Amino acid sequence: MPGLFSKISEFLKSPQGRKYTDQAKRYAQDPKNRQKAQDALNKFRGKGGQGGAH
Numbered sequence: 092m093p094g095l096f097s098k099i100s101e102f103l104k105s106p107q108g109r110k111y112t113d114q115a116k117r118y119a120q121d122p123k124n125r126q127k128a129q130d131a132l133n134k135f136r137g138k139g140g141q142g143g144a145h
Contacts, residue, residue: 102108118124 103112119128
């Protein structure tokens with residue numbers, strides 16, 4: 092039985108996985124979206140939700 096990372100790897104190699112990967116890359120290129128993601132990550136890590144751009 093394949094492990095979790097094997098399943099993820101298989102999915103990312105599939106046409107649907109490549110579609111989502113490309114979509115995520117396009118989303119990440121927008122600075123506003125990048126800041127939102129960084130704020131969410133900081134909040135998750137317990138470092139507050141405000142980045143340095145405000």
